[in-house]
Amino acid sequence: MSTSTAASSTQSHSLSVDVAIIGAGPSGSIAASLLHKQGKRVLVLEKQHFPRFSIGESLLPCCMQFIEEAGMLEALNAAGFQYKNGAAFRRDGVYTTFDFTDKFTPGPGTTFQVQRANFDKLLADTAASFGVEIRYGETVEAIDLSANPRLSVRNEQGELYQVEAQYVLDASGFGRVLPRLLDLETPSSLPTRSAIFTHVEDNISDPDFDRNKILISVHPQHQDIWYWLIPFSNGRCSLGVVAEPQLLARLEGDLEQQLLTIVKEEPGLKALLANAKVAQPCATLKGYSANVSRLATDKFALLGNAGEFLDPVFSSGVTIAMQSASMAAKCVLKQLNGDTVDWPAEYSAPLMQGVNTFRTYVQAWYDGRFQDVIFYENPNPKIKQMICSILAGYAWDVQNPFVKDSERRLNMVVELCRQEAELSTEPAVSELAEV
Template sequence: MTDSTHANAPQTGHYDVVIIGAGPSGSVAASLLHQQGKRVLVIEKQHFPRFSIGESLLPCCMQMLEEANMLEAVNQAGYQFKNGAAFNWQGRSTMFDFTNKFTPGPGTTYQVERGHFDKLLADTAAKQGVEIRYGDTVAAVDLSATPTLTIVDSAQHSYKISAEYLLDASGYGRVLARLLQLERPSSLPSRTAIFTHIEDNIDKVELGDRPFDRNKILISVHPDNRDIWYWLIPFSNGRCSLGVVAEPHLLGDLETDTSNILMRLVNQEPYLKQLLAKAKIVRECGRLAGYSANVSTLATDKFALLGNAGEFLDPVFSSGVTIAMQSASMATRCIVRQLEGESVDWQAEYATPLMRGVDTFRTYVQAWYDGRFQDVIFYESPNPKIKQMISAILAGYAWDENNPFVTESERRLNMIVELCQ
């Protein structure tokens, strides 16, 4: 859409909803609101395409993409098909087939380079008629009366925009949480992810009796330290996203050559070392530190925080984009009702239901790191029905109240941990 030169767009104005950020939650929310006849403006600080991690979608996302009339564009984009998750530790392999799950709904999705994927969603929203301004930064927010934002464009000109409602879809930028001092420490320990993209050349490696399935994300656990884990996300172009996650003291001095640290750790995991024997790094290594985040308030009658702008857990089960899109779908339903004169209880109708799913994911993230869920995943003779219920959660269906592993996540998980031990 337009750059922040705004050749034909007035720089001030009043909208039904202003959305901060054009990533997946912002684009989906904008599309859903536009479909309902609402006047929407998206303010995006960066210029697309831009790099982001969170490249392995979950099948549950497909429902929100369909709702936003974006599924056809995504299906035609040539992304890597994904039907599950594979896990690897100390020579043991196991996998979850997302088509064999407890909850109804899509069982397959894609693995995507986020620069291209996020631009595709934003471009699709723009084609639908959504106004997006790139290169503009939200500098201040005033909620004393009608919500008003002070925006600075790329030429450093300042202007004001008002709206009946604000949505923060700024991801790790966490714009409103910062400006309104809503940030709170996460209950999860501080961890660091280091990552890159590789030309994987896996098809040139002799793998013997352990073939590699490009249709699944591969999550590997360090053979000697279960606090260290790796992701390998294949793309359709012969490349992979590769990353390692650990508490900072386990990674060494990241001010030195990050790519050497990453590959040294990769080579400590035998199957990854074998898979990536001919791999070449094709982009500079990035890192994300202390990414887990929380807030004191998710929503009021003037604003709501979507996805990572509110709470981010951990990359281990690829829940970030799913939570982002789910929050967009839930928030926009409430906004439409409020704009049409209904009274909305934002805590009861948005924050609490959203957090039910987030807290389900949190149960499994915490249990991954304390080893309980790893014991369950690598258990050699799982109960098929229980595996289907867990598969549904790993496929993103963490809001399914019919699934006992959602409604009583901690108790049910502890029950099967005991069975596995």
């Protein structure tokens, strides 16, 4: 029985649950499954109907441990998604790769590249198969935190009803429901950027093209303009470009014309996609970076993009979403079982450790520092493994020096690269380790 049908038959004007989750995307489905497995009554409220389009299609290996934790790994492995084992970067004709199995941090080294409409539906359907109740087409219009959290929810028939929960998780992604309702929005520390994207029938004939990796290409004249190309298992690719709005304003025509024009400005991408055909209408996302004044209290927590979204450049969004779901679920269980949770210390601060690590590398990508490291001709294998771990999503591994002290360690490597130092020698590694 579909979850939407089940929901309509059980709907009432007021109901009570242990945990209400806003949003059935990756963080919502993971959190719901984890809590349901521990015997908690969970209700997921999703505004849209699945499948629905979303970007964020290149997963990171770190995600796999959360998918397994939620009991969804078997379903994912059987779904036929595109295998992924790393990332490739190209700038000014220089091509380099990172193999995610050759990394510093233990854990999965491979994952998948997914069409999110199918991937998100798979996770939600798997959660529903465990017994999680998911109501689609439901909009959360208000929240009352004066006692136990109380949500005002409107269904597609226009009926308003109340959901009382002992705790609320906001997994609404870019919908950012609680930040809007509770006035938690704050400016992002990152500059405003825009993305234009689509899916293409790629028709790539180049035998050297590696479909097992995301390809990130840099614009030949503007190092802060970059493109993603994410191969899928069905002969399609996700194609997008990211830039500050003023750098896209020169482009003429509709979104498709703008995207194709700027793609042709990167010679390698132009050649690779010479026979590509746009497979769906182009879309744009503007000013997507976001932040909040508070991530969690003893009544609610924000997961994934609902809390903070950095940038798509290293595909960190779904990883942060799943990491936050796993961390929040543990804290919610502890609180529901009668123990006191210090939400800033036990959830917000540990989550932001990884988010801020990603932030270091996002900022350094756009100002060119991290690009100098990525495209360095003679990388030290040990340092590359540590950086590879972060690119694979392991941004919470404080045993990794490039996580624990991300800004300073990165700047040291940048300086060594720029001085053309021999990074492959042990003294260079020892020098980094001592600082």
